[in-house]
Amino acid sequence: MKNLKYVFLIVLAIxxxxxxxxxxxxxxKPYPLTTxxxxxxxxxxxxxxxxxxxxxxxxxxxxxxxxxxxFEKNPAKYLKKLADAEAKLKx
Numbered sequence: 001m002k003n004l005k006y007v008f009l010i011v012l013a014i015x016x017x018x019x020x021x022x023x024x025x026x027x028x029k030p031y032p033l034t035t036x037x038x039x040x041x042x043x044x045x046x047x048x049x050x051x052x053x054x055x056x057x058x059x060x061x062x063x064x065x066x067x068x069x070x071f072e073k074n075p076a077k078y079l080k081k082l083a084d085a086e087a088k089l090k091x
Contacts, residue, residue: 038067
């Protein structure tokens, strides 16, 4: 019974540290589009889930990991494309 208390306390400490670690993470600005930022394909029409990553506090969604590499070659181009699309959606 005494060992069970120690196990419970250890599990509780691990859970608390895990929760505390996530509290410090900044919230990402959600991705507002339904299309891939790189190629423009409808993400809902894909057979697999989109590849999701964060860039400077912004959630980014593309078709697959190879398109992340394309994004990273010229992020300013794609961030402008995202900003333009967001502005158009707000109108």
